[in-house]
Amino acid sequence: MIVGLVEHDGGVVSEPSLQMLTLGRRLAERLGEPLAALVIGSEARPVVDGLAAYGVETVHHAVDDRLDRYAPDAWAACVVDLMGTAGPTAVLAAGTDRGNEVMAHVGARTGLPVGANCTEVQPGDPFLVTRLRWGGSLLEDARLHGEVKLLTVAPHSIQAEEGPAAGGWSVEEFSPALQDTDFRVQVARQEGRPAGKVSLPEARVVVGGGRGVGSPEGFGPLEELAELLGGVVGCSRVVTSLGWRPHTDQVGQTGVRIAPDIYIACGISGAIQHMVGAKGAKRILVINTDRQAPILTHADYAIIGDVQQVVPALVSAIREGKGL
Amino acid sequence: MDVLVCVKRVPVTGGRISLTDDEQDIDTRYLGFTVSPHEECAVEEAVRLVEAHGGSSTVLTLGPAVAEEQLRDAMSMGANRAVLIEAEGPGWDGGATAAAIARAIGDAGVEYDLLLFGNESADAGGYQVGIRVAHLLDLPCVTGVKHLEIRDGKAVARREGPGGFEIYEVPLPAVITVKEGINLPRYPSIPGRLRAKKAPVERLHLDAPQPGLEKIRLRLPQGRDKQVEILGDGAAGVERAVEVLRQIGVMPP
Numbered sequence: 001m002i003v004g005l006v007e008h009d010g011g012v013v014s015e016p017s018l019q020m021l022t023l024g025r026r027l028a029e030r031l032g033e034p035l036a037a038l039v040i041g042s043e044a045r046p047v048v049d050g051l052a053a054y055g056v057e058t059v060h061h062a063v064d065d066r067l068d069r070y071a072p073d074a075w076a077a078c079v080v081d082l083m084g085t086a087g088p089t090a091v092l093a094a095g096t097d098r099g100n101e102v103m104a105h106v107g108a109r110t111g112l113p114v115g116a117n118c119t120e121v122q123p124g125d126p127f128l129v130t131r132l133r134w135g136g137s138l139l140e141d142a143r144l145h146g147e148v149k150l151l152t153v154a155p156h157s158i159q160a161e162e163g164p165a166a167g168g169w170s171v172e173e174f175s176p177a178l179q180d181t182d183f184r185v186q187v188a189r190q191e192g193r194p195a196g197k198v199s200l201p202e203a204r205v206v207v208g209g210g211r212g213v214g215s216p217e218g219f220g221p222l223e224e225l226a227e228l229l230g231g232v233v234g235c236s237r238v239v240t241s242l243g244w245r246p247h248t249d250q251v252g253q254t255g256v257r258i259a260p261d262i263y264i265a266c267g268i269s270g271a272i273q274h275m276v277g278a279k280g281a282k283r284i285l286v287i288n289t290d291r292q293a294p295i296l297t298h299a300d301y302a303i304i305g306d307v308q309q310v311v312p313a314l315v316s317a318i319r320e321g322k323g324l
Numbered sequence: 325m326d327v328l329v330c331v332k333r334v335p336v337t338g339g340r341i342s343l344t345d346d347e348q349d350i351d352t353r354y355l356g357f358t359v360s361p362h363e364e365c366a367v368e369e370a371v372r373l374v375e376a377h378g379g380s381s382t383v384l385t386l387g388p389a390v391a392e393e394q395l396r397d398a399m400s401m402g403a404n405r406a407v408l409i410e411a412e413g414p415g416w417d418g419g420a421t422a423a424a425i426a427r428a429i430g431d432a433g434v435e436y437d438l439l440l441f442g443n444e445s446a447d448a449g450g451y452q453v454g455i456r457v458a459h460l461l462d463l464p465c466v467t468g469v470k471h472l473e474i475r476d477g478k479a480v481a482r483r484e485g486p487g488g489f490e491i492y493e494v495p496l497p498a499v500i501t502v503k504e505g506i507n508l509p510r511y512p513s514i515p516g517r518l519r520a521k522k523a524p525v526e527r528l529h530l531d532a533p534q535p536g537l538e539k540i541r542l543r544l545p546q547g548r549d550k551q552v553e554i555l556g557d558g559a560a561g562v563e564r565a566v567e568v569l570r571q572i573g574v575m576p577p
């Protein structure tokens with residue numbers, strides 16, 4: 001049996017979990033084993049039915065009043081409990097913050113290794129996996145050992161696809177064995193995000209600025225450009241380290257991942273750690289004084305020139321085109 | 325309060341990665357080294373906590389002998405002590421690394437109030453060393469923390485969650501893994517650098533274990549270099565850029 005730990009947000013299965021189940025189903029088919037899902041807490045009830053379409057045969061639903069607020073180690077205890085009763089070949093989760101966190105706890109509880117952010121998995125003993133390093137700039141082929149294989153699936157490395165429905169379909173509620181100490185770490189309260197502005201990960205247009213922008217004030221014209229195009233401003237790590245912009249604007253491996261229709265990158269050299277954050281961009285327009293800058297190998301269009309000159313000129317041209 | 329902060333030496337790769345001929349590592353012949361931005365912030369957080377609450381901060385790394393450089397970088401930012409677990413070879417997966425760190429902490433007999441880690445290392449990205457150390461030492465662990473306050477013997481930690489922010493409160497001692505953005509790390513001062521140069525580094529040595537996650541080789545993702553279209557030089561490129569924006573459909577109506 002292959003077990004997939006399914007995450008949801010407000011009663012909707014998260015996309016990375018559906019991608020994980022898709023990989024899990026292919027793995028199960030190759031092994032000739034059934035695919036099962038694990039969902040946790042009473043809030044997960046609405047998602048249970050939709051999982052059959054992804055080839056899930058049994059949904060194991062862990063219920064306990066204390067599971068209503070997220071508690072990483074208690075979730076891990078649910079996984080370990082199910083491992084004891086169901087004896088799976090492998091347990092998979094999505095390579096999200098929560099997925100990686102829970103699986104690390106499972107690894108620690110069982111003494112088993114965990115392969116984080118896998119993109120391909122070949123069954124056998126050991127499993128042969130391909131996984132992401134450097135936020136996705138580098139791949140690693142590895143052997144994953146252990147009596148039960150524990151891994152997470154890198155988000156967006158495969159597309160979620162529905163599959164042939166499994167023969168039977170059942171939901172099995174269970175009460176996992178949970179100690180009070182499993183809840184030592186639990187969400188005490190939540191705060192919403194400030195409403196209003198388009199967020200960087202969702203923006204259709206991102207205007208990014210790097211060291212080449214020259215100063216905090218240099219971002220004025222970039223703001224103007226972003227506003228005209230209904231987009232938002234992002235930046236490189238050099239810019240946040242210099243204190244020119246807040247870290248919430250940073251695009252890259254240790255910042256935000258963007259997926260706009262166009263990324264206009266101004267005075268950014270194109271370090272791999274920056275570019276992994278912009279991998280989802282459909283098109284990249286570069287404004288840079290250096291024709292040899294690495295970012296040009298990722299770009300669709302480029303203007304070779306000084307940000308301070310080009311961006312204001314672009315702003316005026318757009319205003320004119322718009323008839324302002 | 326006594327704070328331990330764990331860091332990992334990684335190369336500064338710049339615009340392109342090249343691999344060694346045996347495909348086991350990044351070719352670092354022409355590269356400098358650093359730690360992950362998450363860990364740089366962890367060091368800064370440790371130093372600030374000690375400035376605010378008293379006590380001392382210790383920086384620890386598991387890695388090759390040359391990782392002393394990253395320990396001295398951390399001491400130049402204000403960390404008081406440094407421990408180097410000298411460990412070479414490929415066997416150091418998340419489980420082995422955590423076991424070695426937990427053992428070093430136990431053997432040192434220091435009761436740390438707080439153990440700080442980066443949320444994930446920059447290179448291997450296993451997302452597990454801090455959590456595994458927490459289990460080995462039976463401590464609570466909050467990951468991905470972007471704001472931390474210590475009050476009344478408790479850590480109040482905030483992180484991003486689905487749809488907003490999550491706040492956790494855990495008693496000390498605790499393990500906290502942090503993300504970049506929790507603070508803005510300082511630049512080391514000249515006196516700080518001089519002090520760090522002379523400061524002692526405690527050394528332990530460990531043999532390579534049998535890994536549970538065993539690297540076979542590294543590969544570069546399928547090259548998808550694009551053919552870039554140069555729209556022009558300076559302001560002369562703007563006209564065609566507007567055309568492009570119009571085609572894509574992002575020009576204002």
Ligand SMILES: Cc1cc2nc3c(=O)[nH]c(=O)nc-3n(C[C@H](O)[C@H](O)[C@H](O)COP(=O)(O)OP(=O)(O)OC[C@H]3O[C@@H](n4cnc5c(N)ncnc54)[C@H](O)[C@@H]3O)c2cc1C
Nearest residue numbers: 210211212236237252253254267269271273274289307446
């Ligand atoms: C583990 C790790 C994680 C990292 N994570 C991130 C991350 O999440 N995000 C990130 O961005 N970086 C990250 N970095 C840092 C990254 O390696 C680079 O240092 C950084 O992205 C470079 O920023 P930059 O392009 O603004 O600056 P530089 O590399 O200095 O480039 C400046 C560019 O501006 C151009 N320029 C200069 N003047 C002008 C002008 N007047 N007009 C037009 N162009 C001009 C130059 O030709 C150059 O190409 C990380 C590094 C490490 C080691």
